[in-house]
Amino acid sequence: MEAKGVESCNNNKSKANKMKRKEKLEKKKAMDELIKVASAEKNHLSAFRHYQKNGLSACLESGTGDKLSSSLKHYIQNLLKANMEGAYGTEWPVEEKVKRREMVASEARYIFVYEALDANASELLPMSEHEGTSASCVEERRSMLGFVHFRFVVEEDLPVLYVYELQLEPRAQGKGLGKFLMQLIELIAHKNHMGAVVLTVQKANLVAMNFYTSKMRYVISTISPSKVDPWLGTQKSYEILCKSFSNDAKAILEGP
Numbered sequence: 001m002e003a004k005g006v007e008s009c010n011n012n013k014s015k016a017n018k019m020k021r022k023e024k025l026e027k028k029k030a031m032d033e034l035i036k037v038a039s040a041e042k043n044h045l046s047a048f049r050h051y052q053k054n055g056l057s058a059c060l061e062s063g064t065g066d067k068l069s070s071s072l073k074h075y076i077q078n079l080l081k082a083n084m085e086g087a088y089g090t091e092w093p094v095e096e097k098v099k100r101r102e103m104v105a106s107e108a109r110y111i112f113v114y115e116a117l118d119a120n121a122s123e124l125l126p127m128s129e130h131e132g133t134s135a136s137c138v139e140e141r142r143s144m145l146g147f148v149h150f151r152f153v154v155e156e157d158l159p160v161l162y163v164y165e166l167q168l169e170p171r172a173q174g175k176g177l178g179k180f181l182m183q184l185i186e187l188i189a190h191k192n193h194m195g196a197v198v199l200t201v202q203k204a205n206l207v208a209m210n211f212y213t214s215k216m217r218y219v220i221s222t223i224s225p226s227k228v229d230p231w232l233g234t235q236k237s238y239e240i241l242c243k244s245f246s247n248d249a250k251a252i253l254e255g256p
């Protein structure tokens with residue numbers, strides 16, 4: 001009698017484990033599909049392609065890491081060096097190599113910001129309202145003002161949009177463009193059903209840290225070294241920040 005009871009208990013346990021594994025697999029499959037669909041989208045900028053404010057007139061274009069022209073590669077490398085060498089200090093030579101590899105990955109998605117010739121482009125004007133009032137972005141564009149490199153990835157079993165780089169030319173900084181681009185990134189994340197936007201900031205980059213935490217309301221994530229283990233935090237030169245869009249993501253990435 002007792003043996004039979006134990007057997008049925010074991011059967012129930014294995015059934016429950018099987019269900020759990022099935023649920024986990026289905027969740028993973030759904031998440032992979034979300035990442036696949038989001039990554040397959042060629043142009044995430046359909047609604048917003050122009051920015052005009054504080055004397056800046058900019059025009060946005062999208063791109064991918066595996067289709068960068070050599071002049072764009074050079075541009076990215078030079079701007080990264082000019083903006084980030086100081087914040088990375090002695091870690092820069094190693095980091096520069098990592099960034100060169102990351103730059104051309106097929107998963108890399110880009111927003112390129114060009115100075116627009118057309119000074120009449122309206123601020124945050126949706127493309128549909130803009131059509132017919134000015135030349136296309138390519139025709140308008142002049143020199144570059146910066147770029148965003150982002151990816152759709154899985155972090156802690158959650159689909160997230162990870163901002164790898166947000167880099168603006170010094171002359172384009174402090175004019176609201178960074179805030180606009182991060183708002184656009186959040187829209188793209190939302191639209192593609194990502195649970196959060198995640199990014200990494202060097203602790204020494206006080207302007208960026210202030211920009212993300214005070215202005216954009218990002219918080220230090222539970223996956224940041226300083227939250228995983230305070231001692232580990234002191235050994236690392238960066239923090240991982242996030243902004244969550246769902247209760248699930250908030251619980252996992254921001255903690256209680």
Ligand SMILES: CC(C)(COP(=O)(O)OP(=O)(O)OC[C@H]1O[C@@H](n2cnc3c(N)ncnc32)[C@H](O)[C@@H]1OP(=O)(O)O)[C@@H](O)C(=O)NCCC(=O)NCCS
Nearest residue numbers: 083166167168173174175176177178179201207208211215
């Ligand atoms: C960090 C960065 C992306 C911010 O973009 P930005 O366009 O300069 O910032 P914005 O003009 O949109 O600023 C948004 C807010 O931050 C504030 N801010 C911007 N630059 C600041 C600065 N240097 N000091 C203090 N506050 C600043 C602005 O006052 C603004 O607040 P407001 O909306 O109340 O006026 C940009 O400065 C940059 O590219 N820096 C160099 C590269 C870098 O560090 N990238 C981040 C790597 S993680």
